[in-house]
Amino acid sequence: xxxxxxxxASQQGHADGVxxxxxxxxxxxxxxxxxxxxxxxxxxxxxxxxxxxxTNDGVTGRLDAERRLGDVKLxxxxxxxVGVYDLGKSTHVGEIAAGVAGxxxxxxxxx
Numbered sequence: 594x595x596x597x598x599x600x601x602a603s604q605q606g607h608a609d610g611v612x613x614x615x616x617x618x619x620x621x622x623x624x625x626x627x628x629x630x631x632x633x634x635x636x637x638x639x640x641x642x643x644x645x646x647x648t649n650d651g652v653t654g655r656l657d658a659e660r661r662l663g664d665v666k667l668x669x670x671x672x673x674x675v676g677v678y679d680l681g682k683s684t685h686v687g688e689i690a691a692g693v694a695g696x697x698x699x700x701x702x703x704x
Contacts (some may be wrong), residue, residue, distance in 0.1 A: 599621070600620045601618075601619040602617070602618055603615065603616060603617040603618075612628055612629050612630030613628070613630070613631075614626075614627070614628050615629075623649055624647075624649060625646060625647070625648050626646065626648075627644065627645070627647075628644070628645050629642075638660050639659060639660040639667075640658070640659050641656065641657065641658050643655065643657070650676050651675045651676025652675070652676070652678075653674065653676075654672065655671070655672035656672075664691055664692055665690070667688070668687070668688040668690070669685070669687050669688070670684075670685070671684070671685050671686075672684050684703065684704070685704045686702070686703045687701070687702045688700065688701045688702075
């Protein structure tokens with residue numbers, strides 16, 4: 594009887610022009626397909642990256658922007674919960690980081 598056999602499988606790699614790809618699935622028919630591109634583009638001096646993940650419950654996406662202004666690093670990201678496509682319900686994170694007095698200081702705001 595094969596009803597008691599459970600398995601998981603995954604494959605990961607890089608596809609030129611697409612990015613890093615990860616596919617995970619199992620005998621319960623659950624899957625995750627993740628595509629990520631750390632260096633998607635540069636806009637107004639900011640490096641943009643993105644990640645998209647599709648699951649049985651829907652799709653989630655994240656957009657990251659990072660820019661250096663001298664010794665200060667500015668970061669912003671926006672990510673929607675799985676299956677929720679209203680931008681107003683997404684998580685927004687802004688961050689400012691800089692070296693201060695021989696250490697690091699960071700201010701992060703999440704909404």
